Amino acid sequence: MYRWLLCFRYLKTRYIALASIISVTLGVATLIVVNSVMSGFAAEMHERLHGLASDIMIECHATGGMPDPEAHLREIERICGADIVGASVSVNVPGMLGIEYNGQQLGRHVSLIGLDPKTYDRVSDFGKYLLHPENQKNASFQLRDDGYAPGRQELEQSGWEHRRRRVAHDRAMAKEREMMEELRRKASGQSAKPAAEAIADQSNDAAAAPSMGGVFSEELLEGSEGELPAEVDPMTEQFPGIILGISTCSVRSRNADGEVVDFYYAQPGDDVRMIFPNASTDTKVINQKFTVVDLYESGMSEYDSTFAFVRLDQLQEFRGMVDPATGVRSVTTIQLKLAEGADLNAVRDALRRRFPPDMYAYNIQTWRDLQGPLLSAVRLETTILNILLFLIIAVAGFGILATFFMIVVEKTRDIGTLKALGASGRGVMSIFLSYGLLLGFVGSGAGLIGGLLFVDNINSIAGLVESATGQEVFDPTVYYFTEIPTIVHPFTLVWVMLGAVGIAVLASVLPAMRAARMHPVQALRFE
Amino acid sequence: MNRPIVLAARGLKKSYHKDRIDVPVLRGVDVKVQQGLVTALVGRSGSGKSTLMHLLATLDRPDEGEVRFQGRRIDNASRATRDRYRNRDLGIIFQFYHLLPELTAIENVLAPAMIGQSVWSYFASRRENRCRAEAMLDRVGLLHRSSHRPCEMSGGEMQRVAIARALMTDPKLLLADEPTGNLDTETGQEILRLLNELNENDGLTILMITHDDEIAASADVCWRMQDGLIQSQDAEERRRPVRARRSSPETDPASPIGTNAA
Numbered sequence: 001m002y003r004w005l006l007c008f009r010y011l012k013t014r015y016i017a018l019a020s021i022i023s024v025t026l027g028v029a030t031l032i033v034v035n036s037v038m039s040g041f042a043a044e045m046h047e048r049l050h051g052l053a054s055d056i057m058i059e060c061h062a063t064g065g066m067p068d069p070e071a072h073l074r075e076i077e078r079i080c081g082a083d084i085v086g087a088s089v090s091v092n093v094p095g096m097l098g099i100e101y102n103g104q105q106l107g108r109h110v111s112l113i114g115l116d117p118k119t120y121d122r123v124s125d126f127g128k129y130l131l132h133p134e135n136q137k138n139a140s141f142q143l144r145d146d147g148y149a150p151g152r153q154e155l156e157q158s159g160w161e162h163r164r165r166r167v168a169h170d171r172a173m174a175k176e177r178e179m180m181e182e183l184r185r186k187a188s189g190q191s192a193k194p195a196a197e198a199i200a201d202q203s204n205d206a207a208a209a210p211s212m213g214g215v216f217s218e219e220l221l222e223g224s225e226g227e228l229p230a231e232v233d234p235m236t237e238q239f240p241g242i243i244l245g246i247s248t249c250s251v252r253s254r255n256a257d258g259e260v261v262d263f264y265y266a267q268p269g270d271d272v273r274m275i276f277p278n279a280s281t282d283t284k285v286i287n288q289k290f291t292v293v294d295l296y297e298s299g300m301s302e303y304d305s306t307f308a309f310v311r312l313d314q315l316q317e318f319r320g321m322v323d324p325a326t327g328v329r330s331v332t333t334i335q336l337k338l339a340e341g342a343d344l345n346a347v348r349d350a351l352r353r354r355f356p357p358d359m360y361a362y363n364i365q366t367w368r369d370l371q372g373p374l375l376s377a378v379r380l381e382t383t384i385l386n387i388l389l390f391l392i393i394a395v396a397g398f399g400i401l402a403t404f405f406m407i408v409v410e411k412t413r414d415i416g417t418l419k420a421l422g423a424s425g426r427g428v429m430s431i432f433l434s435y436g437l438l439l440g441f442v443g444s445g446a447g448l449i450g451g452l453l454f455v456d457n458i459n460s461i462a463g464l465v466e467s468a469t470g471q472e473v474f475d476p477t478v479y480y481f482t483e484i485p486t487i488v489h490p491f492t493l494v495w496v497m498l499g500a501v502g503i504a505v506l507a508s509v510l511p512a513m514r515a516a517r518m519h520p521v522q523a524l525r526f527e
Numbered sequence: 528m529n530r531p532i533v534l535a536a537r538g539l540k541k542s543y544h545k546d547r548i549d550v551p552v553l554r555g556v557d558v559k560v561q562q563g564l565v566t567a568l569v570g571r572s573g574s575g576k577s578t579l580m581h582l583l584a585t586l587d588r589p590d591e592g593e594v595r596f597q598g599r600r601i602d603n604a605s606r607a608t609r610d611r612y613r614n615r616d617l618g619i620i621f622q623f624y625h626l627l628p629e630l631t632a633i634e635n636v637l638a639p640a641m642i643g644q645s646v647w648s649y650f651a652s653r654r655e656n657r658c659r660a661e662a663m664l665d666r667v668g669l670l671h672r673s674s675h676r677p678c679e680m681s682g683g684e685m686q687r688v689a690i691a692r693a694l695m696t697d698p699k700l701l702l703a704d705e706p707t708g709n710l711d712t713e714t715g716q717e718i719l720r721l722l723n724e725l726n727e728n729d730g731l732t733i734l735m736i737t738h739d740d741e742i743a744a745s746a747d748v749c750w751r752m753q754d755g756l757i758q759s760q761d762a763e764e765r766r767r768p769v770r771a772r773r774s775s776p777e778t779d780p781a782s783p784i785g786t787n788a789a
């Protein structure tokens with residue numbers, strides 16, 4: 001009884017102890033904020049990663065891919081049909097994207113994916129990251145008139161309008177150049193057959209149909225005049241549609257006023273060049289023109305800067321993945337969507353048993369396997385941060401220890417008095433232990449409340465900091481989230497609280513033991 | 528008159544060791560505290576009076592000898608027994624009051640009850656405890672100060688609160704280590720008067736350390752500590768005149784009591 005009375009009184013009168021507990025409070029608050037933000041980020045990232053990557057991915061390493069995907073799907077259905085709710089096949093090839101900009105060729109290596117928008121959306125999020133609102137509902141590889149990305153000034157004119165204006169501009173420029181050339185030729189008295197035209201013919205071949213030949217470096221350097229064969233009128237027609245990851249064709253930066261601006265090298269309506277290998281064993285490079293029909297912005301910079309999507313059937317034809325005799329098509333990738341709660345690893349292992357690596361050059365992975373390094377990096381980061389912050393609380397624990405020793409020394413005479421009045425050593429010890437407990441509760445409770453309040457208002461706090469310092473806390477050029485995502489796990493709160501209270505109690509054990517061992521006579525004689 | 532012995536010590540020896548030098552303080556003390564009497568313990572400063580009292584209160588252990596309370600040996604009893612003995616059977620007051628500064632007067636008086644009882648039994652008898660504490664404070668004339676902190680009280684008031692605290696558990700024996708040592712003459716007299724009243728009206732047995740011969744002379748029994756031994760144990764016949772004198776304290780000539788211990 002007296003223990004609680006006394007430790008409550010000590011709490012009320014010893015502000016120095018409260019000062020020593022502030023570090024615990026801060027530590028707890030920081031831990032809560034950090035954990036909430038980290039798990040908010042992690043959850044957001046998981047969601048995106050998982051949305052982008054289907055549950056299970058079967059990749060074929062052969063350049064020709066796996067023939068007859070329908071047979072594969074039937075087999076997969078047979079093995080683990082119960083768990084599978086969606087499947088999609090696609091062709092993934094490495095490619096090089098060429099964007100013509102201001103007369104220069106911008107090169108970029110991308111992962112070219114041939115997909116069927118309907119089935120692809122069943123296994124992973126695809127449509128919802130496209131810019132055009134119609135494409136979000138129903139992805140199409142046809143260029144749309146306008147209405148791309150409402151609210152983005154830079155893309156206001158994207159679509160057919162942009163295409164027509166650019167083509168007209170290009171034609172005027174070409175005419176101008178031709179005239180200049182003519183003048184130059186006249187001046188030097190050369191033959192009338194321009195060398196450039198021959199090359200232009202070649203590139204038109206490449207544009208119109210999949211070409212198997214040609215040295216692509218030359219093509220890249222020179223085959224980019226943008227002249228079209230007679231049968232494609234750029235004013236009214238388009239090349240096969242391609243959807244580019246937004247970062248493959250744009251840069252994001254800040255202007256002088258510190259506003260975020262995007263600059264697009266290519267936008268819906270522009271033509272780009274894709275260079276990729278064909279599927280035959282005698283590998284050749286295919287150089288194909290595509291028309292950008294939309295942009296893809298998932299918020300995952302890794303995806304946005306590497307993906308380019310085209311239609312599956314077109315890519316299969318370009319790469320020669322259709323058996324001319326039977327018409328059977330090949331794919332490189334099968335993606336599966338599993339039912340809610342299905343065991344990813346079990347399905348993966350079953351599939352691995354059916355398609356063993358010594359017979360099939362298949363790589364069967366779950367999305368977690370695919371993103372393993374990233375996920376484990378985030379986990380490691382969270383763990384290390386937690387350890388560091390707990391070390392801070394432990395340091396605070398030493399502060400409590402020192403303060404408690406001081407208090408015990410200061411209270412020596414009272415301890416002697418209590419013992420003279422019949423208090424046991426254990427009773428005296430429990431005064432200081434419960435004092436530590438109480439301080440731990442007060443400190444970590446204040447930290448808990450502060451941390452939760454902080455997390456709750458983290459976005460407005462970020463806004464305040466922004467307006468006070470002029471420094472953007474959450475830089476949209478770096479992050480694609482507009483708000484700081486936070487998730488508070490009650491379990492985390494419990495163990496942070498327990499940890500902090502535990503450290504406070506542990507820190508009070510030694511001083512409490514000293515108080516308990518104190519000799520009553522010496523304590524009474526203490527001045 | 529043959530009174531029962533409340534507390535007895537036999538052959539008590541105690542020496543302090545400091546840097547391998549033995550400082551013998553008690554060299555075989557035999558004492559008996561008789562029930563209902565005021566016993567004074569006098570002696571030079573440093574002669575070992577406090578040491579003896581600590582041994583009697585089991586706050587310390589003798590090197591040799593034994594202490595018996597109501598016939599039972601307690602100096603080597605278990606910790607819990609000794610704690611209970613100090614809590615229930617003894618009331619102790621000190622020269623420097625030793626009140627707990629965080630607690631109010633009434634809480635200080637309640638402290639022994641809180642220490643001696645478990646939380647549940649304390650709560651169960653909370654009302655009685657409080658009544659008793661108030662009665663004790665009233666007994667020392669400080670009921671109106673019950674919510675004051677020790678730092679808001681004078682020395683004499685604090686000592687009275689300490690007496691109330693010592694009486695809280697209705698002890699068989701009150702040990703007082705220079706209860707007036709830190710007070711001026713007048714206030715010291717008040718405290719002594721209070722103690723004598725308690726002795727007379729309630730039959731409280733008191734063992735009091737003092738430096739004042741006047742006080743010693745007015746006690747029923749007087750022990751004199753010298754060279755680690757109790758030298759003289761005054762005869763009982765001194766009680767008669769003392770009682771007569773004590774009954775009219777107003778006429779008592781001002782005596783130089785309460786001068787601080789050197």
Ligand SMILES: Nc1ncnc2c1ncn2[C@@H]1O[C@H](COP(=O)(O)OP(=O)(O)OP(=O)(O)O)[C@@H](O)[C@H]1O
Nearest residue numbers: 543545550552571572573574575576577578579788
């Ligand atoms: N912890 C200790 N270590 C060594 N010597 C001690 C210790 N405590 C007390 N002493 C010695 O024991 C002797 C007796 O001390 P004690 O306090 O009992 O004397 P006292 O009679 O109460 O004196 P006073 O009248 O001044 O209170 C003193 O000489 C003191 O120096």
Ligand SMILES: [Mg+2]
Nearest residue numbers: 576577578704
């Ligand atoms: Mg003394």
